[in-house]
Amino acid sequence: MKGGRFWAWVVFILGAAYFFIPLIATVEFSMRMRRGVYSFDAYQIVLGDERFQATFMYSVIAAIFTIVLGVLIVVPAAYWIRLRLPQLRPVVEFITLLPLVIPAIVIVFGYIRMYGSNSPLPFLASDVGTNALLVIGYATLALPYMYRAVDTGLRTIDVRTLTEAAQILGAGWGTIITRVILPNVLIAVLSGAFLTFAIVIGEFTMASLLNRPAFGPYLQNIGANRAYEPAALAIIAFVITWGCMSLIQILSRFAPRSANRPN
Amino acid sequence: MAEPFLSIQHVRKSFGATTVVQDFNLDVEPGEFVSFLGPSGCGKTTVLRMVAGFEEPSAGKIVVAGKDITRLKPNQRNVGMVFQAYALFPNLTVAQNIAFGLKVAGMPKADADRRVAEMLDIIKLPQMGDRYPYQLSGGQQQRIALARAIAPKPKLLLLDEPLSALDAKVRVSLREEIRSIQKKLGITTIFVTHDQEEALSISDRIAVMYGGKAEQVGTPFEIYNRPATKFVANFVGTLNVLEGTVTDAASGTVRVNSQEVALKGKLNGSKSGDTLSLALRPEAISLGRQPGRDSSLSGEIAEVHFLGSVIRVRVGIGGSTVSLDTFNSPATPPPAVGEKAEISFSSGDMLVLH
Numbered sequence: 336m337k338g339g340r341f342w343a344w345v346v347f348i349l350g351a352a353y354f355f356i357p358l359i360a361t362v363e364f365s366m367r368m369r370r371g372v373y374s375f376d377a378y379q380i381v382l383g384d385e386r387f388q389a390t391f392m393y394s395v396i397a398a399i400f401t402i403v404l405g406v407l408i409v410v411p412a413a414y415w416i417r418l419r420l421p422q423l424r425p426v427v428e429f430i431t432l433l434p435l436v437i438p439a440i441v442i443v444f445g446y447i448r449m450y451g452s453n454s455p456l457p458f459l460a461s462d463v464g465t466n467a468l469l470v471i472g473y474a475t476l477a478l479p480y481m482y483r484a485v486d487t488g489l490r491t492i493d494v495r496t497l498t499e500a501a502q503i504l505g506a507g508w509g510t511i512i513t514r515v516i517l518p519n520v521l522i523a524v525l526s527g528a529f530l531t532f533a534i535v536i537g538e539f540t541m542a543s544l545l546n547r548p549a550f551g552p553y554l555q556n557i558g559a560n561r562a563y564e565p566a567a568l569a570i571i572a573f574v575i576t577w578g579c580m581s582l583i584q585i586l587s588r589f590a591p592r593s594a595n596r597p598n
Numbered sequence: 599m600a601e602p603f604l605s606i607q608h609v610r611k612s613f614g615a616t617t618v619v620q621d622f623n624l625d626v627e628p629g630e631f632v633s634f635l636g637p638s639g640c641g642k643t644t645v646l647r648m649v650a651g652f653e654e655p656s657a658g659k660i661v662v663a664g665k666d667i668t669r670l671k672p673n674q675r676n677v678g679m680v681f682q683a684y685a686l687f688p689n690l691t692v693a694q695n696i697a698f699g700l701k702v703a704g705m706p707k708a709d710a711d712r713r714v715a716e717m718l719d720i721i722k723l724p725q726m727g728d729r730y731p732y733q734l735s736g737g738q739q740q741r742i743a744l745a746r747a748i749a750p751k752p753k754l755l756l757l758d759e760p761l762s763a764l765d766a767k768v769r770v771s772l773r774e775e776i777r778s779i780q781k782k783l784g785i786t787t788i789f790v791t792h793d794q795e796e797a798l799s800i801s802d803r804i805a806v807m808y809g810g811k812a813e814q815v816g817t818p819f820e821i822y823n824r825p826a827t828k829f830v831a832n833f834v835g836t837l838n839v840l841e842g843t844v845t846d847a848a849s850g851t852v853r854v855n856s857q858e859v860a861l862k863g864k865l866n867g868s869k870s871g872d873t874l875s876l877a878l879r880p881e882a883i884s885l886g887r888q889p890g891r892d893s894s895l896s897g898e899i900a901e902v903h904f905l906g907s908v909i910r911v912r913v914g915i916g917g918s919t920v921s922l923d924t925f926n927s928p929a930t931p932p933p934a935v936g937e938k939a940e941i942s943f944s945s946g947d948m949l950v951l952h
Contacts (some may be wrong), residue, residue: 392626440778493683499652500685500743502672502752504699 349529358573365566378565387568394542394550396456397466398535401473408474409429413485414516417494433477433546439540442472447544465545477534481527482507488523490515491513522586529579537572601664602785603628604754606769609658611644611810618644619810624660629784631777633797636807637833637944642790645807646756649788662753675754678747678785682759684739690931692742693718699750710870717745737768739829744776748783755780757789761796761825773800791930794834798822804857806830828875838920839951844847859893864950875951881920882947885911885933891942893918901935903945913939 368376381387381421406484416423434442446468458464474481501511515522542549554572556563602625611619619641621893626632634642647653649660651672659668667675678699686695693714700710718724721741731739740760746753757776761769777800780787791797797804798818806829814826825831832839842852847870850862854876861876868874884891897915909932911934913920920941926932933939 417774492688493685494686496681496683497687499650499672500681500687500746501698502652503650503675503677503679505673505702506698506744507673512704515687515689519687561712 358570361566361569365570366562368563376561378571381564381567381571390548390550390553391536393536393548394439394536397470397473397547397549398532400470401477401535402531404470404474405477405527405531406524409478409481409485409527410517410520411512413482413489414494414512415441417486417489418498427482431478434477435479439472439476440539440544442475443541443544459545467546469541469545469547469549472545473531473535473538475539476541477527477531480530480534484523484527484530485520488520492516492519510576512513524584526583529583533576533579536575601622601661602626602661603630604788605661606645606649607659607661609645609648609660611641611648611653611654612656617646617656617810619655622810622812623814624805624815626786626788629781631789631800631802633789633791633801633804634807635791635794635797635804635834637792640807641810642792642805642807643668643758644810646758646788646790649754650677650679650756675714676750676752677756678750678752679756679758680740680743680747680760682762684731684736684743684763686739686743688731688747690730691727692729692734693724695731695742696746696749698746703750705836713749714807718747720748720773720782721745735768737772738762740764740772740837741775744779748779748785753786755787757787759790759792761791761793769796776800798834806833808833816877821880823879824952825949831877831949831951836880836921837949838880838883838918838922840876840878840915840918840920842874842876844868844870844874846870847872854895855918857895857915859895859945861945861948861950864945868950877951878920878947879945879948880910880922883920883941883943885913885922886940887925887942891944893945893948894939894940894942896940899933899935899939902935904932904934911939913941915941 365377366373366375368380399437402568412427416427424518447459448454450456450464450468452460458468465528497519498511501515505516535548537554538549539546539551543552543555550572554565554568557568599727602623602628604626605733605931606622606624609619609622610617618639622641622645624632634645636642644653647774648655649669651667655668659666661667662675662677671755686692687698693711696714696717697710700713705713707907713810714727715724721744721880722743723738723741726734726738726742731742734742740763743760756815760776761773764772773796776789789797789801798821801818805812806821808829814821814830816824816826821830821834825834831837840854842854844854844865845851845858847865847868850860852859852861852865859876865874888892895915897913899911899921900914900919901910901912904926905928908923909926910921910923911933913922922941
């Protein structure tokens with residue numbers, strides 16, 4: 336028993352070291368811009384850079400559109416599958432996992448071939464079209480996370496009975512989804528939204544190949560040309576991601592408690 | 599006879615090759631409380647769900663107040679329903695839950711608030727409006743579900759095993775409350791249950807279902823005392839079944855374990871030599887010869903269970919055992935196992951099961 340505990344601690348410490356040592360080293364390195372003293376100069380330069388602000392804003396807006404698109408697609412789909420087509424669940428789960436298996440570069444090359452300026456659907460012929468295509472691509476990349484989050488949320492409520500209870504009280508599908516289902520899976524949807532946000536903020540491949548002024552390509556560009564700023568940027572991106580994760584944890588405490596189970 | 603309020607006509611429901619409801623017919627009068635009673639899988643909930651509109655009949659039609667509603671969507675039927683799992687919306691307060699149907703119907707807020715308060719009074723939970731469902735007990739949640747169902751003044755109230763998830767004590771008090779509210783509002787109600795005591799205690803009529811069919815429809819008294827089929831007799835109440843052979847069809851004499859019993863007028867269609875199943879309710883049997891009981895059988899006391907006010911005695915008659923209950927009398931000790939005993943009953947109480 337005692338031995339087991341000792342080895343558990345050894346494994347934990349090794350894992351923590353593997354995770355934290357590079358992080359601490361990056362933080363330490365990012366603060367060494369001024370010779371001989373630690374300073375936040377690299378952070379000041381990065382945060383004051385107009386391109387940082389522009390690309391970050393671009394990615395934030397892209398993330399918001401991606402989240403809206405993801406919610407509009409995933410919530411009704413996951414709801415309908417739970418309600419009427421449970422036999423399709425394994426198939427849909429498999430499809431939503433594909434973006435984890437197929438590299439983003441394959442997806443984006445497919446987009447370029449399919450939606451080039453000479454194609455019947457010339458998304459890439461205009462800036463707006465390309466931005467829309469980027470958002471669609473991001474929604475695809477975020478699909479595994481958004482679907483799982485929403486599906487897990489739906490699992491905590493009795494979807495069928497709540498739907499029937501609303502129907503018999505006169506509600507149509509719009510009312511059922513907006514006033515019964517969505518409020519009860521809102522925390523799950525928000526979890527999916529924050530995961531989507533974290534993915535979009537750091538995404539490089541799609542934005543770069545579609546030549547969009549996003550935060551990912553900016554990170555790469557700075558990384559290739561500067562010494563201390565990339566480390567500061569990496570820490571900033573890390574803080575944003577962890578901020579999103581923490582928000583998921585905090586929000587999950589406010590999830591409506593299910594009263595569907597008999598006590 | 600007045601026009602029925604709800605008429606279920608030749609309704610059939612199949613899922614693929616499996617037929618779960620076959621040729622189901624029932625007329626329900628306005629304000630009547632009818633229970634669907636039967637074991638799991640008998641089709642009672644499926645019939646209820648077809649009335650609600652959640653399932654579409656494969657054949658037949660459902661008419662409410664003279665209007666064919668068979669193909670209407672659930673939200674177009676003006677029917678209230680209470681579910682076994684309460685189905686309160688967890689994100690809404692009690693008052694918001696009750697007001698849900700009123701809001702959907704477009705009732706002005708002031709009127710809806712008044713109606714919610716009225717409903718909370720009816721279910722005797724006037725202070726609970728601001729609570730969330732998870733803050734309530736199971737019984738309270740089900741009362742809120744009832745208030746929510748009747749708030750929009752539905753034409754028909756459907757109760758799908760609403761008491762099954764509750765503990766025994768709450769179940770009894772809530773069923774009485776449901777019945778009293780139903781009588782007060784005069785709302786036509788269909789109640790699905792597998793609990794015979796529930797059905798017998800609160801229904802105007804009961805439809806006993808088995809294998810997707812209504813085996814018998816009748817008042818609780820008829821169902822209990824005059825079961826039409828072997829299934830109804832066995833399913834409702836406790837029954838002692840004895841096998842007998844018709845010895846003289848003309849005089850109605852049957853031999854039960856070498857003893858003759860006269861069943862005048864009960865052997866319609868039976869011939870001498872036929873084997874019959876004869877059934878007796880425990881409360882129709884007395885220990886020893888009693889005045890007014892025209893038939894008797896002899897046997898031996900097989901078991902005695904002292905239950906306080908009641909003593910349950912099992913008497914072996916040939917290869918069969920008959921249960922009967924007698925009241926405890928402090929002056930008379932209960933019979934002993936192994937004693938010879940005679941049981942008596944009125945031949946009119948003997949049921950011949952086909």
